[in-house]
Amino acid sequence: xxxxxxxxxxxxxVETGGVDPGVAAPEPDSLGPTRVPWFRSLTIERRILFGFxxxxxxxxxxxxxxxxxxxxxxxNSGRDTRSYELxxxxxxxxxxxxxxxxxxxxxxVTGEPIYLGNYREVVKQKTTLVTYVKDLVRGSVDQEERAExxxxxMDRQFTAQAAAIAKLTEGGIRxxxxxxxxxxxxxEIAEIHRIVAAMDQHERETMHMRVMQSAxxxxxxxxxxxxxxxxxxxxxxxxxxxxxxxxxxxxRVAAELKRHGALLEAANKELESFSYSVSHDLRAPLxxxxxxxxxxxxxxxxxxxxxxxxxxxxxxxxxKQMGQLIDDLLVFSRMGRQEMFRTxxxxxxxxxxxxxxxxxxxxxxxxxxxxxALPSVPGDPAMLRQVxxxxxxxxxxxxxxxxxxxxxxxxxxxxxxxxVIFVRDNGVGFDMRYASKLFGVFQRLHRAxxxxxxxxxxxxVRRIVHRHGGRAWAEGAPDQGATFYVALPVEEKTR
Amino acid sequence: xxxxxxxxxxEDNPRDAELALAAMEEHHISDKVVVCHDGxxxxxxxxxxxxxxxxxxxxxxVVFLDLKMPxxxxxxxxxxxxxxxxxxxxxxxxxxxxxxxxxxxxxxALGANAYVVKPVEFCRFVSAVKELSMFWxxxxxxxxxxxxxxx
Numbered sequence: 001x002x003x004x005x006x007x008x009x010x011x012x013x014v015e016t017g018g019v020d021p022g023v024a025a026p027e028p029d030s031l032g033p034t035r036v037p038w039f040r041s042l043t044i045e046r047r048i049l050f051g052f053x054x055x056x057x058x059x060x061x062x063x064x065x066x067x068x069x070x071x072x073x074x075x076n077s078g079r080d081t082r083s084y085e086l087x088x089x090x091x092x093x094x095x096x097x098x099x100x101x102x103x104x105x106x107x108x109v110t111g112e113p114i115y116l117g118n119y120r121e122v123v124k125q126k127t128t129l130v131t132y133v134k135d136l137v138r139g140s141v142d143q144e145e146r147a148e149x150x151x152x153x154m155d156r157q158f159t160a161q162a163a164a165i166a167k168l169t170e171g172g173i174r175x176x177x178x179x180x181x182x183x184x185x186x187x188e189i190a191e192i193h194r195i196v197a198a199m200d201q202h203e204r205e206t207m208h209m210r211v212m213q214s215a216x217x218x219x220x221x222x223x224x225x226x227x228x229x230x231x232x233x234x235x236x237x238x239x240x241x242x243x244x245x246x247x248x249x250x251x252r253v254a255a256e257l258k259r260h261g262a263l264l265e266a267a268n269k270e271l272e273s274f275s276y277s278v279s280h281d282l283r284a285p286l287x288x289x290x291x292x293x294x295x296x297x298x299x300x301x302x303x304x305x306x307x308x309x310x311x312x313x314x315x316x317x318x319x320k321q322m323g324q325l326i327d328d329l330l331v332f333s334r335m336g337r338q339e340m341f342r343t344x345x346x347x348x349x350x351x352x353x354x355x356x357x358x359x360x361x362x363x364x365x366x367x368x369x370x371x372x373a374l375p376s377v378p379g380d381p382a383m384l385r386q387v388x389x390x391x392x393x394x395x396x397x398x399x400x401x402x403x404x405x406x407x408x409x410x411x412x413x414x415x416x417x418x419x420v421i422f423v424r425d426n427g428v429g430f431d432m433r434y435a436s437k438l439f440g441v442f443q444r445l446h447r448a449x450x451x452x453x454x455x456x457x458x459x460x461v462r463r464i465v466h467r468h469g470g471r472a473w474a475e476g477a478p479d480q481g482a483t484f485y486v487a488l489p490v491e492e493k494t495r
Numbered sequence: 496x497x498x499x500x501x502x503x504x505x506e507d508n509p510r511d512a513e514l515a516l517a518a519m520e521e522h523h524i525s526d527k528v529v530v531c532h533d534g535x536x537x538x539x540x541x542x543x544x545x546x547x548x549x550x551x552x553x554x555x556x557v558v559f560l561d562l563k564m565p566x567x568x569x570x571x572x573x574x575x576x577x578x579x580x581x582x583x584x585x586x587x588x589x590x591x592x593x594x595x596x597x598x599x600x601x602x603x604a605l606g607a608n609a610y611v612v613k614p615v616e617f618c619r620f621v622s623a624v625k626e627l628s629m630f631w632x633x634x635x636x637x638x639x640x641x642x643x644x645x646x
Contacts, residue, residue, distance in 0.1 A: 323615030
């Protein structure tokens with residue numbers, strides 16, 4: 001049952017093949033930004049998408065670099081603030097150390113408790129300052145070490161100073177005179193000054209390095225950003241040219257289509273006026289031939305011999321036949337130009353109506369019909385009616401020599417896109433070698449005296465089915481019947 | 496059995512005209528047929544002008560009109576008739592070779608009373624013309640002539 005051998009091509013060779021503007025691919029020599037083969041194989045949409053993806057990635061890259069740099073600058077500026085704070089605090093420590101020593105020495109010399117009070121005040125302040133220093137240097141190992149040493153030396157300073165105060169309480173001013181003159185914690189204070197100076201130095205150096213780093217980093221970032229921007233510019237330009245090229249191409253195709261459409265329309269118009277004049281002018285002489293033959297027959301009624309009568313009959317019959325051919329050809333031509341009426345056609349109803357129309361031909365015939373369930377399809381009711389009228393009339397005609405004719409109509413198979421209807425008979429059939437001729441205009445596989453007909457029916461069938469976006473083919477064997485298949489799209493797909 | 500009013504046959508092809516007349520011969524209808532060979536002549540007859548200036552006044556019983564004619568074609572004659580109050584009521588039968596949908600549509604749109612395609616087979620042509628002339632020329636009662644304008 002599979003129509004494998006005789007399946008005709010889906011695209012009819014002669015009918016107006018529409019060019020789909022959506023798939024008009026750019027020419028291979030398009031001025032794309034690259035000559036890489038895989039890039040060329042991409043559709044224009046994918047190329048543009050690819051270009052924009054690169055641009056997007058570039059923007060992302062620029063964002064990341066900018067963020068990193070800003071982050072660094074912000075961090076460095078935070079560290080700078082801490083460094084300035086540290087330098088200030090170190091100066092305070094320096095001053096406070098000297099201040100404490102000064103107050104203590106005054107106390108030691110005068111014994112005035114007011115100086116002791118001042119001293120203790122400064123000492124208290126110093127502790128806070130050192131804690132703050134430790135806090136500020138956190139993170140830098142060198143500085144932390146120095147801060148620790150500073151703290152220890154200060155402790156030693158306090159111990160030495162406390163010892164001097166104790167000495168004063170015990171032995172009076174005289175006992176501490178020398179200490180007061182030299183300074184109770186002279187060594188420690190010198191050490192503190194050294195440490196503070198070292199810390200100050202270190203911090204300034206760090207700051208300086210940081211400034212350098214920031215500047216270098218910023219420079220690098222600016223360079224990267226400039227490169228990125230340039231790259232974006234190049235990419236965007238490429239994408240622009242791609243799109244522009246595509247638009248130009250599309251415009252060209254559209255213009256071409258328009259031109260073709262105009263040509264087609266002109267050709268159609270010409271064809272229409274041609275069939276119009278055929279319709280008007282070609283029939284008249286035939287009518288005259290038949291008419292005058294009849295008049296001649298009448299005028300010669302008595303003198304006519306058998307031979308002459310037969311000649312006249314042949315003249316009339318030929319004229320009639322040519323008239324029929326012209327009519328068929330006009331119908332066929334009209335079938336290709338006629339506007340299609342699109343609706344849903346119930347094939348079951350249509351087939352039963354066709355059988356009803358054929359009942360005169362069925363008179364005196366014994367035909368066993370097998371009609372399967374038939375679907376509804378989108379299409380032009382009058383045109384599809386003609387398809388089934390032709391197929392069924394053919395089946396009836398070519399089974400006329402059979403004592404028990406059998407005609408079956410039904411669905412052969414159904415796919416998501418199309419439904420294949422068959423019309424099968426047990427008539428005289430045909431040789432598959434001539435299957436390709438079946439659907440040609442005025443092609444006949446039987447002699448005129450065997451079966452009547454002009455040979456346009458199946459040409460009409462194929463043309464109508466093509467216009468519906470479907471296919472028509474046939475299978476058969478001499479004396480073993482024929483099966484005609486019509487594949488019709490289930491969804492609207494007309495041309 | 497001859498009709499009281501004439502039948503106007505507008506037919507450019509003399510053979511077609513002869514065949515039509517031959518078809519009408521049987522009932523002596525052909526005596527009353529006036530043949531015009533193009534649209535202009537048909538209009539001349541209808542308006543009693545040109546070569547028909549001296550003809551007996553009165554509208555024909557029916558006009559058999561071919562579509563494709565030189566000078567003025569059938570559709571133009573039809574249009575002229577239907578837009579003239581004194582000619583509008585004359586029955587018009589289009590008698591043509593063409594079965595083109597365009598012709599059918601336009602003829603009826605302009606007000607044709609019937610549209611007959613001339614069959615190729617002579618016997619069918621004869622019976623068609625005979626029946627047409629019988630019906631429109633004899634059986635059908637034509638509209639009375641318009642009243643002369645009051646002075």
